[in-house]
Amino acid sequence: MAQTDHPINPDVELIEGTFYEREPFDTYRWMRDNAPAYWDEPSGIWGISRYNDILKVAKDPETFSNTGGIRPATPPLPHLIDLDDPEHKKRRGLVNKGFTVRQVQAREPRIREICRGLIDKAVSKGEFDFVMDFAAWLPLIVIGDMLGIDPADHATLLRWSDELVCGASANDPVQMEKAALTMFEYTDYEQKVIADRRARPRQDDLISILVHAEIDGKKLSEEQLLYESLLLLVGGDETTRHVIVGGMYELLRKPELFAALVEDQSRIPMAVEEMLRWVTPIKNMARTATRDVELHGQTIEEGEKLLLLYDSANRDERAFERPMDFNIGRHPNEHIAFGWGPHFCLGASLARLELRVMFEEVARAMPGLRLVGDGPPPRRPSNFITGITHLPVSLAA
Numbered sequence: 001m002a003q004t005d006h007p008i009n010p011d012v013e014l015i016e017g018t019f020y021e022r023e024p025f026d027t028y029r030w031m032r033d034n035a036p037a038y039w040d041e042p043s044g045i046w047g048i049s050r051y052n053d054i055l056k057v058a059k060d061p062e063t064f065s066n067t068g069g070i071r072p073a074t075p076p077l078p079h080l081i082d083l084d085d086p087e088h089k090k091r092r093g094l095v096n097k098g099f100t101v102r103q104v105q106a107r108e109p110r111i112r113e114i115c116r117g118l119i120d121k122a123v124s125k126g127e128f129d130f131v132m133d134f135a136a137w138l139p140l141i142v143i144g145d146m147l148g149i150d151p152a153d154h155a156t157l158l159r160w161s162d163e164l165v166c167g168a169s170a171n172d173p174v175q176m177e178k179a180a181l182t183m184f185e186y187t188d189y190e191q192k193v194i195a196d197r198r199a200r201p202r203q204d205d206l207i208s209i210l211v212h213a214e215i216d217g218k219k220l221s222e223e224q225l226l227y228e229s230l231l232l233l234v235g236g237d238e239t240t241r242h243v244i245v246g247g248m249y250e251l252l253r254k255p256e257l258f259a260a261l262v263e264d265q266s267r268i269p270m271a272v273e274e275m276l277r278w279v280t281p282i283k284n285m286a287r288t289a290t291r292d293v294e295l296h297g298q299t300i301e302e303g304e305k306l307l308l309l310y311d312s313a314n315r316d317e318r319a320f321e322r323p324m325d326f327n328i329g330r331h332p333n334e335h336i337a338f339g340w341g342p343h344f345c346l347g348a349s350l351a352r353l354e355l356r357v358m359f360e361e362v363a364r365a366m367p368g369l370r371l372v373g374d375g376p377p378p379r380r381p382s383n384f385i386t387g388i389t390h391l392p393v394s395l396a397a
């Protein structure tokens with residue numbers, strides 16, 4: 001049990017989805033200033049809130065391991081993110097075969113085609129929900145293509161993905177049960193895809209690559225294949241969607257910013273980096289201490305988990321000038337929305353491509369987009385991946 005002598009703040013509830021839902025930037029600042037290594041007694045986990053400390057932890061996997069699992073209250077699962085090197089490196093090398101620079105770049109025309117299809121539908125409606133009628137579909141379809149999902153099943157895949165992320169917050173028994181059922185349905189579906197690719201390998205999807213690849217002369221087990229595909233589904237779908245939505249919301253709240261991108265699309269890549277910093281859809285990842293270690297005068301004991309609070313790090317005034325300002329021209333912008341170190345996001349270049357193309361297409365085809373209604377939009381209560389769940393918008397003049 002951790003021994004601590006730092007001040008306590010009752011607002012800190014690192015395991016609660018509602019903590020992240022309310023965007024706790026004041027609490028994060030309090031943590032960074034008063035207790036940058038914070039033992040959250042009710043959650044039984046350390047919260048690490050400063051940018052530099054998170055880099056230090058992420059770069060030292062010998063002391064801070066992934067093998068205890070990346071979620072605070074869940075044991076490790078058989079996917080690559082819950083491994084340390086050398087096993088992690090081998091498995092990552094395998095999955096990376098679907099994410100080479102050439103392969104990612106080659107997806108641009110398909111990504112543009114998906115965006116244009118979504119825009120055509122939205123334009124015909126005039127008024128629509130920017131999340132569920134629009135943004136959620138691009139990353140879902142892109143990852144669905146990679147996982148070999150039949151386009152007719154996209155809507156089911158979206159439901160699975162949402163239910164699994166909500167279930168990963170794992171506090172509400174109803175949601176947990178729903179997620180367990182979803183896992184069952186997803187397993188059944190993806191097992192069939194795996195069996196099909198075993199029998200009839202294709203060139204163009206990631207499951208074909210993973211099914212036939214070998215590590216040290218051994219193929220991946222069915223369970224490993226399933227969890228790897230699940231990591232890609234949740235990692236690829238939920239995250240990018242929230243950046244599209246959260247970024248668009250900020251641009252529409254200050255229409256002069258959106259107008260600036262409509263006017264000059266060459267500013268979009270830099271604006272996308274600011275959206276990534278601002279939204280930071282993955283709120284945290286866990287590490288497990290492999291030995292007793294001192295941080296800011298506190299002793300983190302062997303076996304205890306630490307939560308790397310990316311959202312706090314990306315608002316750390318020690319690392320960013322005026323971090324609470326949304327600045328589409330921010331430079332430099334060394335945000336850590338994609339993490340850092342050996343587990344740096346494998347899909348970062350794909351996500352950046354999707355975001356750039358999406359904002360180029362929206363700026364081109366929907367320059368009159370505006371928010372409908374007042375007040376802050378609803379956010380998902382989740383201790384893992386969160387963002388805006390509904391955002392009514394209109395194209396009407």
Ligand code: HEM
Pocket residue numbers: 058070080081082092143231232235236237239240243280281282285286310336337338339340342343344345346347348350351
């Ligand atoms: C805006 C979009 C995204 C964000 C913000 C994001 C964020 C992250 C973060 C923070 C990590 C680091 C985990 C750690 O250090 O423990 C990570 C890892 C990972 N991400 Fe992403 N991600 C995004 C998109 C994607 C996409 C599109 C894919 C794939 C289709 C993907 C697949 C992965 C995988 C496989 C890992 C594990 C890498 C490893 O353990 O070596 N992500 N991501």
